[in-house]
Amino acid sequence: MQIVIAGAGPIGLIAARGLEVKGHSALLFDPTTEKPKMSLALAESTLTFLDSLGISEPVGEDLTQIHVSERGVPGSALIDAKVLGYPRFGRAVCSQKLEKILIESLDGPIQTRNVVDVKARTAVENPRVKLEDGSVLAPDLVIVADGGRSHLTESLGLKPSFRPFGRSAILGRIRVERPVLGRAYERFVGTGPLAILPLCEDLYGFVWSVEPARAKYLQTDRCALENLLAAAVDPELGAIQLASEAVVIPLIERWIDRPFRPGVVLFGNGAQTIHPVAGQGLNLALRGLKAFIDTLDYLGPDQAVIDAFGSWSNDRERTRLLSSSLEVLFNHDGALRRLGTSLGLSMLDQSPWLKRRIAEAGMGLLS
Ligand SMILES: Cc1cc2nc3c(=O)[nH]c(=O)nc-3n(C[C@H](O)[C@H](O)[C@H](O)COP(=O)(O)OP(=O)(O)OC[C@H]3O[C@@H](n4cnc5c(N)ncnc54)[C@H](O)[C@@H]3O)c2cc1C
Structure with a gap:
């Protein structure tokens, strides 16, 4: 399957690696090369997932x-x-060191171009991805991993709810x-x-x-x-x-109940940004991403998205509640x-x- 990923933060990078390992082809776009340096607590579930992608024991x-x-x-x-x-x-781990290992693990380089528009699949056409230079791609699936930092969510007609702390x-x-x-x-x-x-x-x-x-x-x-x-x-x-x-x-908590459209799915902070106090944002998103990638083994992308979100939704809600209650x-x-x-x-x-x-x-x- 041909997959375009908008955003090469930790989620976009791990999605690209995870899909490549399963034999899919992933094209990754992100115009930003300088990323902030953060300390991340990676849960055992994340380490096991990374290990299955050939990334063992990040520094x-x-x-x-x-x-x-x-x-x-x-x-x-x-x-x-x-x-x-x-x-x-x-x-x-340090986020920059993790991202460096992930980039080195990929088959191809990150394309340093902005994705300016994404359209869902229609009855007759694959999803569409428009780049800043005006070129248009029509992959089988688009993963939006923009961290909620661009207008792509809104252009897909999805409305996040926001809760400032x-x-x-x-x-x-x-x-x-x-x-x-x-x-x-x-x-x-x-x-x-x-x-x-x-x-x-x-x-x-x-x-x-x-x-x-x-x-x-x-x-x-x-x-x-x-x-x-x-x-x-x-x-x-x-x-x-x-x-x-x-x-x-x-x-700010950002939340979309069903962050997907035909042929397009949001993963990471763009789909849910939770309070960082319990150190769970990335770990949670990766559990959802893993469920999706595994389900792609035997289902087409749209049904795989629905099944993966279904099996992951309790974990998603529980982690959201736990993280915000600590602050409150x-x-x-x-x-x-x-x-x-x-x-x-x-x-x-x-x-x-x-x-x-x-x-x-x-x-x-x-x-
Ligand atoms: C203070 C703090 C501490 C945290 N600690 C932890 C922790 O210990 N453990 C944990 O699991 N989680 C933690 N988190 C959460 C974790 O950092 C996030 O879940 C994670 O960074 C989200 O990654 P992402 O790839 O979704 O988004 P981002 O890291 O925001 O990456 C999005 C990328 O998309 C790119 N982009 C945006 N728009 C476009 C576009 N239109 N086209 C192409 N590219 C685009 C951006 O340039 C960016 O590189 C913490 C968060 C905070 C704020």
Whole structure:
């Protein structure tokens, strides 16, 4: 099958590789060559999928423990993969390094051209893809993996719903004095959740959800950001130093219930952008993409899309809910909420069952 993919972010790249492995021909378009550097927690389900595409163990660090705590209150929970019988929960990687490996794995180069229009299949014609130079392609299938960054969704007549969280993510890297191998941190600091991922040795990635004006200010005042982070991270990491410029991304949920048309399907952030606090956006999208690519083995593209979305929809809804609830629950600094968190974390720490459920959801293993 001839497939055109609009967008070569992680989803477009992995879709191209996944389709090539199955013997399809994929043409990938993306005009942007400079991508932001992000830290990504790849779930075990993602690593297994990548491994099946010949991409094993992307550079990064295995995640073996997750420490959940709130600043200033007693009670915390340590979720340990080995105690639950798993070698690890996943792996933390740098997005740019992952994308580089993916690009090298492809049969052909990325075409650095913008896709300006996509039309669904009609009774008599294949779907149409128009490029910025005016040329038109008519492949068997179009995958829109534009991250929701272009007007292609709207031009297909699809209407995303948007839910702004009134927050921005400020992200970057820090070096810490006392690294703990394989341990990631989810820390609630009153202003919103702060996630810290181990990348290699003493280098960690951070993502912190804060008010938009504060995020903008902290982006320009390196010293203020470093001081606030030093006070916010778990004390066991010791002193910290900023190791990169900070990037700010507004946090908005974008959602399309049925992101497809005849001969055209949206995957990735264009179909659903969820809150990043639980580190699930890419992992979730890849579970849907894998279901689709596997179903293409025995069904035509339109029926494969419908079947794949059908089998994946519970996972999709559950991950959306889980990711947004964490923000809603933890962005208030009230005493009652903090007391609840303290009790909740103490209970979680005593409950292997709950730890297993949380870990398996994060690993993409819940069905
Ligand atoms: C702060 C933060 C932390 C995150 N952490 C995690 C994590 O730990 N784990 C996880 O699983 N997920 C995480 N995510 C989510 C993850 O980053 C996204 O799910 C993922 O990047 C989406 O990839 P994508 O390919 O859909 O979109 P993008 O990465 O946005 O890529 C879209 C690409 O399409 C191109 N494009 C746009 N329009 C066109 C067009 N018209 N023609 C051609 N090309 C076009 C763009 O240039 C771009 O390269 C995080 C997100 C954020 C914001």
